Amino acid sequence: MxxxxxxxxxxxxxxxxxxxxxxxxxxxxxxxxxxxxxxxxxxxxxxxxxxxxxxxxxxxxxxxxxxxxxxxxxxxxxxxxxxxxxxxxxxxxxxxxxxxxxxxxxxxxxxxxxxxxxxxxxxxxxxGRPLATGSWRRGDFTARPRPGLLVGSAEVTAALADPGSAVFDARTRERFAGTAPEPRPGLRGGHMPGSLNLPFGEVQAAGRMRSAPELREAFSGLAGGRERLYFSCGSGVTACVLALGAEIAGYDELSVYDGSWGEWGLPSDLPVATGA
Incomplete structure (x- = not known):
């Protein structure tokens, strides 16, 4: 199949x-x-x-x-x-x-x-309520982790300095600019210096993913010729919508920042920029 x-x-x-x-x-x-x-x-x-x-x-x-x-x-x-x-x-x-x-x-x-x-x-x-675990046969799945699909702040920091990589942020334009408050208390507003804002809703139309050519245009319009892409958001969820869109668009080298702004936005030495 x-x-x-x-x-x-x-x-x-x-x-x-x-x-x-x-x-x-x-x-x-x-x-x-x-x-x-x-x-x-x-x-x-x-x-x-x-x-x-x-x-x-x-x-x-x-x-x-x-x-x-x-x-x-x-x-x-x-x-x-x-x-x-x-x-x-x-x-x-x-x-x-x-x-x-x-x-x-x-x-x-x-x-x-x-x-x-x-x-x-x-x-x-x-x-009604869904069936409870145990209502079906137990599976035999075994995880075989692939390094690099989920990354941390060190890898993202390196990517921001890499001319062959692009870091995308899936949050709203207002949160990216720092003009809207973060929904989680204690986080700084703004974005990673050098990151690119592509709100996750913009890779969809009427609730479905856009076509492969439309998605390629959306990503390449921001990333140019860079083919190594990283994705961030608020907590690592909608970053994966961008990763899905980039995969449909034909990009192969993709990583999601697992901590996303929930980590980067904490008070720390990690740099933050504001404005568009």
Whole structure:
């Protein structure tokens, strides 16, 4: 079964219930807890089990052993496939996909348009509480981490000084400029000096990802000929929407800054600029 970064509702609807395909709801924040879901979807809890709560930073990636355990509990197999969606459209589902890729698993796709597009197409939904873990067979997934897909502040600092790299920030233009407050208390306003602002909503149209040519134009218009791209946001979630867009656009060398502004914006010696 070929797997690209995106799939659509028609493709998924025709394959619901396929034994080797697991559908995951990766909604976060206020989009969690909806009583409507794609039939059989299991909860990929980025706010909970799929974040390292020993870290002071939000949404920190799990270690390989913990990720393996949580993925197996969801019934995911090494030879299987995953479609991930969220109730906002394309928001946190891209983060879930990037986490799997960082753990060496490529047979994972984002549902383009998420639950809103699924419902708008008249495709089936179920309601009530989702099935609990243990309602399905345990999987045999094993994480095989790929260095470089998730990086820290040292790598981003080096990238900002590298003429062959570009660092993109997925936050709003107001947060990037420092004219709007950060939603998390204690963070400085502004952006990394030399970073490029591409709000994650601008790589989408009507809740779906833009076409590959449109995405290539959006990234190259800011990065020029630089092909090594890094992505940041508030807490490492919407940065992955940009990473998804860049992958669709044909870029190959991509990294997400896991700590993102939740780390960089803390009072520290890391430099901050304001203004556009």
């Amino acid at each position: 070929p797997f690209g970064p995106l799939t659509d509702g028609e493709w998924l609807a025709a394959r619901l219930g396929t034994p080797d395909l697991v559908v995951l709801d990766a909604s976060v924040g206020g989009h969690r807890g909806t009583e409507r879901r794609i039939p059989g979807a299991r909860v990929f809890d980025i706010d909970g089990a799929f974040s390292d709560h020993a870290s002071p930073l939000p949404h920190t990636m799990l270690g390989a052993d913990a990720f393996t355990e949580e993925a197996r509990a969801l019934g995911i197999d090494d030879a299987g496939a995953v479609v991930v969606y969220d109730a906002a459209g394309i928001y946190s589902s891209a983060r879930a996909r990037w986490m799997f890729k960082a753990m060496g698993f490529d047979r994972v796709a984002v549902l383009d348009g998420g639950l809103p597009a699924w419902e708008a197409a008249g495709l089936p939904v179920e309601s």
